[in-house]
Amino acid sequence: MARKALKLASWTSMALAASGVYLYSNKYLDPNDFGAVRVGRAVATTAVISYDYLTSLRSVPYGSEEYLQIRSKVHLRSARRLCELCCANRGTFIKVGQHLGALDYLLPEEYTSTLKVLHSQAPQSSMQEVRQVIREDLGKEMLVQAVKQLFPEFEFMWLVDEAKKNLPLELDFLNEGKNAEKVAQMLKHFDFLKVPRIYWELSTKRVLLMEFVEGGQVNDRHYMERNEIDVNEISRHLGKMYSEMIFVNGFVHCDPHPGNVLVRKRPGTGKAEIVLLDHGLYQVLTEEFRLDYCHLWQSLIWTDMERVKKYSQRLGAGDLYPLFACMLTARSWDSVNRGISQAPVTSTEDLEIRSNAANYLPQISQLLNHVPRQMLLIFKTNDLLRSIEATLGTRASASSFLNMSRCCIRALAQHKKRNTHSFFRRTEISFSEAFSLWQIDLHELLLRVRGLRLASWVSALLSWLFAAPH
16 A cells, blocks of 8 residues: 555655745745745645655555565655755755654655755855855944844744744854853863864854864764774763753753764874764753653653653643653653663664654644643754664663763752752752762663673683584
């Protein structure tokens, strides 16, 4: 049957078209900037993709070898059409395409591999346009008109309500520079993180001059292998960095697609380093949201299903809390119940999630309309980070979940200490925090010992099996 493939393709392309129609009809953009041509182009692309799926797969036996081959070709044609649509319409469509290109665990490979080009090769402004901006701002001439709202910053139609508030900040490069300096100061204890320096004397609201730093994209495994950079170390560092942002500080860089996260060997020391770029879009989490999110992840990691339900519902999931937990972890509900830190991700589970995704899109849409607005950017950030892990082959391990748990424990302890005036109570909280962190350290040590012992047994077994006869 072509219906399931058509369903996935239609929802994917309609996400683009609906974003355009919604923005246009609600006057979030100047009609001169986002006109009927763009909306018409999106609708036409959706129609062509739907027709291609219907006609190409209609008479082919579902599940047959021929069906799979034809479906793959239709996926590829459709992905190319979507990519062309994004490049033609630019703005919001580029953002949607970038996000879709990161959903390796959800969308067919033909889509993600095709749309990934938008992470680093999106349409660029001409040098003439760049020079014009520099002449106007650095020359301190009067601006003829305000900066046009060309690039709505959010990916899906559920995020449009936030556009009016955040778009001016994202287009304000002075704000981006301040974000860069804030996160550099906030994470200064991580010696593996590099945030390029800002040259304030040559920066304005429309011009941001930063230190030039070279590196390979964080999802470029071949670059890391050529430069002898440990992909597992990079993945761990990325997890630590984002756990600190989300759980401890509540100040989150929300656009970590591979074009914005580079890796390199630091000059002088040769140590692996992550370079974080594009600081225009940050989410500031409220205290209540951040603490509920900490509790939720603690519950997921330690498989406390009653608390998973409680904190999922506190975050707006309602009766869809199982789907909410699956979306957060990118794991099946069965794996969530067994323990995400206990059961490793398998290719079968990944295939199951991909295959069933289209069936739950209406419920996903409903869920995204009910969760707090700040949750939407957290979802986007999680998707982008998982895409990087999937490409590097470093999907979340027990160790990475333990690092998340450490951050949650620290964040909850800091909150409790801030809200008590009793010295003895603060001391009790500190001891409890230290004990919990010690338990995690011990658990991690046992996991490593178990892993080393298993490796030793496997090595001994292989030596015995393949020992040369005497």
